[in-house]
Amino acid sequence: MSPRKEFDQYLGELHQMLVEMGERVEQALAKAMESLQKLDVSLAKQVIASDPEINRLEERIEELGSKLILTQQPVAKDLRRILSAFKIASDLERMGDLSLDVAKVTMRLEGQTLIKPLIDLPRMADIVQTMIYESIQAFVQENVDLAYKMAKDDDQVDALYKQITRELFSLMLENPLTISQSMQLSFVGRYIERIADHATNIGESVVYLVTGKRPDLN
Numbered sequence: 001m002s003p004r005k006e007f008d009q010y011l012g013e014l015h016q017m018l019v020e021m022g023e024r025v026e027q028a029l030a031k032a033m034e035s036l037q038k039l040d041v042s043l044a045k046q047v048i049a050s051d052p053e054i055n056r057l058e059e060r061i062e063e064l065g066s067k068l069i070l071t072q073q074p075v076a077k078d079l080r081r082i083l084s085a086f087k088i089a090s091d092l093e094r095m096g097d098l099s100l101d102v103a104k105v106t107m108r109l110e111g112q113t114l115i116k117p118l119i120d121l122p123r124m125a126d127i128v129q130t131m132i133y134e135s136i137q138a139f140v141q142e143n144v145d146l147a148y149k150m151a152k153d154d155d156q157v158d159a160l161y162k163q164i165t166r167e168l169f170s171l172m173l174e175n176p177l178t179i180s181q182s183m184q185l186s187f188v189g190r191y192i193e194r195i196a197d198h199a200t201n202i203g204e205s206v207v208y209l210v211t212g213k214r215p216d217l218n
Contacts, residue, residue, distance in 0.1 A: 007072050014064055014085045015140050018092070021057040022136035024050065025095045026129050029195065032102035033125040036188060037118050041110050047103035054096035061089040077209070084209040088139060091198040091205075095132065098191045098198075105184050115171060115178045121185065124160045124192045127153055128199065135202035144210050150203030151217040157196040164189045 028047050035043035065082045068074065074082060131153050138146035168182040200217045208214040 003072070007068065007074070007078070010064060010068055010072075011078075011081060014061060014068075014082070017057055017061050017064070018085060018088055019136055019140065021054060021061070021089060021092045022132055024054050024057070025092050025099060026132050028054070028096055028099035029102070029125055029129055029132070029192075032099045032106070033122055035103055035106040036109075037122060039106060039109055039112065039114065041107055044103040044106035048100060051096055051100050055093060058089045058093045061085055077212075080209050080212065084139065084205045087205045088136075088202050091201045092132075095195045095198050098195050101191045102188050105188050108184060109181060112181060115181050115185075116167075118185075120160050120164045120167075121188055121192070124157055124164075124189065124196075127157055127160075128192055128196050131157075131196055131199035135199045135206070138203060138206045139209070142206065142210050144207055147203035147206035147210075148217065150200040154196045154200045154217070157193055161189045161193040 028050055031043055031050075032047045034040070035047065065085055068082055069079070072078075131150055134146055134153075135150055137143065138150075165186060168186050172179045172182045204215055204217050207217075
């Protein structure tokens with residue numbers, strides 16, 4: 001096998017691990033949100049149990065990327081591909097941690113009844129799940145247009161987060177007994193908003209990969 005073919009094969013493995021990592025983070029967020037909507041502690045525990053595998057994938061990406069840099073000494077765009085993979089894996093790992101934080105809120109609310117039906121939080125989570133998927137596809141396809149879409153989606157998430165915060169603040173003013181749970185739900189909104197920020201970071205990494213310049217999409 002020629003050095004170039006070998007290098008491309010390893011790059012393909014890097015891409016596949018990032019796709020798998022993205023899928024696992026998507027699933028973690030979906031399960032965490034479902035656990036919160038149903039206050040299903042067993043589902044929350046599944047999210048917590050799945051987190052180490054996301055961390056292991058990040059380690060494998062770092063190991064393979066480091067091996068490629070040492071043995072192949074890539075330059076220009078090839079080097080940017082590997083550096084971008086490192087950055088994206090780091091962003092995905094943080095997203096996994098934040099999904100875990102959502103699951104932990106479910107654990108803290110065990111035995112309670114939700115103070116209101118959850119509508120905007122699941123909507124936020126749905127948008128963010130799409131962002132996770134599309135940000136990874138933007139990397140694999142080197143699709144700058146899809147990368148820039150992250151900023152628009154992030155604006156939607158930010159608007160929903162502000163709306164949720166206002167509603168929860170009003171609930172706390174009306175009924176002080178809701179303060180504790182309202183604060184926990186507000187934290188969830190913040191966690192999801194931060195996941196969207198990390199997806200936007202991935203969009204920036206894609207633009208950097210393709211153009212050699214890092215934009216500011218946030």
